[in-house]
Amino acid sequence: MYCLIFTTLMLLSPVLCTKTSQDGIIFNKYHNHEQMLKVLHDTNAKCKDITKVYSIGKSVKGRELAVIAFSKSPEFHQPGVPEIKYIGNMHGNEVVGRAVLIDFVQYLCIEYLKGNKEILEFIGNTSLHIMPTMNPDGFAIADSQEDWPKDYIKGRYNANGVDLNRNFPDFDKVVCEFKKNSHLGYFRKYVAIATKGLVLQPETTAIIEWIMDKSFVLSANFHGGDMVANYPYDTTCNGKSREYNASPDDRIFRQLAHAYSNGNDHMSKSTGCSAGDNFKDGITNGAMWYSVSGGMQDFNYLATNCFELTIEMGCEKFPPPSDLPEYWRENKHALMNYALQATCGVKGFVRDSATGEGIPRAVVMLKDVHHAVWTAEHGDYWRLLAPGTYHVMVEAQGYENSVYYEVDVPECTPYSAVTLDINLNKETSYETSQRYKETMKHLRDALKAIRED
Ligand SMILES: [Zn+2]
Numbered sequence: 001m002y003c004l005i006f007t008t009l010m011l012l013s014p015v016l017c018t019k020t021s022q023d024g025i026i027f028n029k030y031h032n033h034e035q036m037l038k039v040l041h042d043t044n045a046k047c048k049d050i051t052k053v054y055s056i057g058k059s060v061k062g063r064e065l066a067v068i069a070f071s072k073s074p075e076f077h078q079p080g081v082p083e084i085k086y087i088g089n090m091h092g093n094e095v096v097g098r099a100v101l102i103d104f105v106q107y108l109c110i111e112y113l114k115g116n117k118e119i120l121e122f123i124g125n126t127s128l129h130i131m132p133t134m135n136p137d138g139f140a141i142a143d144s145q146e147d148w149p150k151d152y153i154k155g156r157y158n159a160n161g162v163d164l165n166r167n168f169p170d171f172d173k174v175v176c177e178f179k180k181n182s183h184l185g186y187f188r189k190y191v192a193i194a195t196k197g198l199v200l201q202p203e204t205t206a207i208i209e210w211i212m213d214k215s216f217v218l219s220a221n222f223h224g225g226d227m228v229a230n231y232p233y234d235t236t237c238n239g240k241s242r243e244y245n246a247s248p249d250d251r252i253f254r255q256l257a258h259a260y261s262n263g264n265d266h267m268s269k270s271t272g273c274s275a276g277d278n279f280k281d282g283i284t285n286g287a288m289w290y291s292v293s294g295g296m297q298d299f300n301y302l303a304t305n306c307f308e309l310t311i312e313m314g315c316e317k318f319p320p321p322s323d324l325p326e327y328w329r330e331n332k333h334a335l336m337n338y339a340l341q342a343t344c345g346v347k348g349f350v351r352d353s354a355t356g357e358g359i360p361r362a363v364v365m366l367k368d369v370h371h372a373v374w375t376a377e378h379g380d381y382w383r384l385l386a387p388g389t390y391h392v393m394v395e396a397q398g399y400e401n402s403v404y405y406e407v408d409v410p411e412c413t414p415y416s417a418v419t420l421d422i423n424l425n426k427e428t429s430y431e432t433s434q435r436y437k438e439t440m441k442h443l444r445d446a447l448k449a450i451r452e453d
Helices: 002-010 033-046 096-114 117-125 136-143 171-178 184-195 202-213 250-262 296-303 321-343 429-452
Strands: 051-058 064-070 083-088 127-131 216-223 226-231 283-285 307-314 346-352 363-366 380-383 388-395 405-409 422-424
Touching: 033 051, 033 064, 033 096, 033 136, 051 202, 064 096, 064 202, 083 096, 083 321, 096 117, 096 127, 096 216, 096 307, 096 321, 117 321, 171 184, 171 296, 202 296, 216 296, 216 321, 226 250, 250 283, 250 307, 250 321, 296 307, 307 321, 346 388, 363 380, 388 422
Parallel strands: 083 127, 083 216, 216 307, 226 283, 346 422
Antiparallel strands: 051 064, 064 127, 226 307, 346 380, 363 388, 388 405
16 A cells, blocks of 8 residues: 555656565566575575576577576586476566466575475485576567557567577477377487478577586476466377377376366366367367467476476466566465475486496387486486386497386376486497408408418
8 A cells, every 4th residue: 555655646657566476586676687696696696506596598689598407406417417497588578477477486595595395305316497488579679568468479489580489490290290209319310301491590599509408307397378287299290270189298298288287276277268269177278279389398207307287377468567576476386386296206327337327318218108208417317107017128339229118107206216227238239340341351361361372
């Protein structure tokens, strides 16, 4: 009330009338680019042992694509610790994810300093990278409109007028045309098909290099304009505008979508915001909702190890700032619930049986789920899986294939991943063939010597 009177008397914008928590987090305010960067750097200064701020590149207009990482060793990947990422504001005018991630960054640091057990355990066992905006130029355009409600489209695209969520190599095309369901390790020959006619934007290129560089396990990409957790595949294979298109990992993707939606009391009851939406429990297969090609979510799944969902945070793309505290309240648990999914399934190390050294880029496969993941730089891997019995095998260049190991994956509770370490023996066929060649050479030399006698 005090706030309202003050605003009316002084004719100030309601944006200046901030609602600050006891901890100093301002919940009902949009941060412009510089203010957002300041939050990241201030958080880093407060929590310097467990955070790192870095940039993965620049937007068309030269704004930093800034990330803050939380982990007990934020400078480096710790062997055996899963890497998670949250990306907001890919469409510049869909701003709730951006605002909620800026809150989340501050919340994690404050709760860590307070000694919150859940946060201490989370930061001790995972590595979370948060990018509040992937499209700072689009946000600046959307935010520059003074009137409410804001235009429905203005600011969606990057500064070159490109929809970033249609700008990724289209490996769905490969899945549809060639019925291949693995990852880029097997897809190299299809890269030309997936990238045909594509003009990559600087924001997209930066994201692709980031995803290929880090061994991300789990990700969420935050949007707005509807309310649902959307999982792969995003594209129909028959050209229809909507039809369920299940990936080989449909069961775990549904579990991941439920993990987000169940953590958000509003989303879990959402049937959708638009005519034609008919979501159940606030989740949907992407292609069942509407077919999208060149999206970031399916690129993550098909080209890398990372399982990503597209989270639609609410019906309004750019709600008034006074609604933001409620969005924070709704999403706070969902953000934690979802990230903890990275600690379920199967994890372990693939090592050389003679030296004990981890083997990077070993391919971890399952008998009945036709989608492989590969090991990270220290031979560590994570395979997100729904509860059930699976048969896991590993192959790596220069090594004999492992046998199939049977693994029982339990219901997901935090940090419940089953550990399966696999040792591989060096392939001997190379040495055998060398010996064979040498033997043949001796034989030829001997025969030659006999003939010359
Ligand atoms: Zn969007």
